[in-house]
Amino acid sequence: MTYCIAQIPQWLAEPGLTHFLVISAILFSLGLLAVLTRRNVIMVLMGIELLLNSANINFIAFARYTTLALDAHLIALFVIILAAAEAAIALAIVLNIYQQFSTVNVDEVSTLRE
Amino acid sequence: MDLYAFFFYFFAVLTVGSAFVVVFSRNIIYSAFALMFTFFGVAALYVLLYADFVAVTQLLVYVGGILVLIIFGVMLTTKVFSVEMKTGTLNLLPATLFTAIIAGMLIFVFSATDWNVVPDQEWDTTVYGIGALLVNEFILPMQVAGVLLLVAMIGAVMMAARDWTKLKSK
Structure with missing residues (x-):
């Protein structure tokens, strides 16, 4: 007669589509929090990278578990390409902002207001 | 497990x-x-x-x-x-509330939805399939992505160059 002391529930023992989706949801919320709350522009950029990564996890997870197949992989690749272009452009803009205002805090760069 | x-x-x-x-x-x-x-x-x-x-x-x-x-x-x-490495935060409370609501909604929807999962798919290596798709159905997006990367590269260099006018006059 055998019995397990710590019976692992079924939904925990077999990672499926929902597990990956929940991870991507957590990453999405953390990225959103970084975008909304941090003052430093570069922290906002890191938040955007987290958002794009969470979207990519969704694409790849749906590719694995549904009939989306390789199309989703290609979409994820194009998202990565866009993220690379966006990071380069954004950092060039950040460098210009730093030269103009000698700060990279988003709340202090407000010349266009007024 | x-x-x-x-x-x-x-x-x-x-x-x-x-x-x-x-x-x-x-x-x-x-x-x-x-x-x-x-x-x-x-x-x-x-x-x-x-x-x-x-x-x-x-x-x-x-x-x-x-x-x-x-x-x-x-x-x-x-x-x-300097000590300036520390970064501050803005409107922490409303943003945290908003994000918590978003996270709760997302996780609820993701776990409550009955996804149309196809069980036990066989997967080969994906490199061959991705390459074949890139030169067939996805040829236009690939070209556009290439042009986008070129434009982004030129734009980033132009924006980040310190004294572009001085550089141009030489």
């Missing part, structure tokens, strides 16, 4: 934990380095989802390219040897 589940939970905890460090760390350098572990964890999750090519691309582009760019940005825009 088999090996797949073990690795899944290991990399899930790595990804989410280092993402927490990214967002909540006071020091921006710590955030940048924690972001590297997040990218590694996401790449490992791609491997667990049989997306080998995307995983390698993730490592090359994110860890090798974007992260280095971000660290360069940090180094060039903060006074590294």
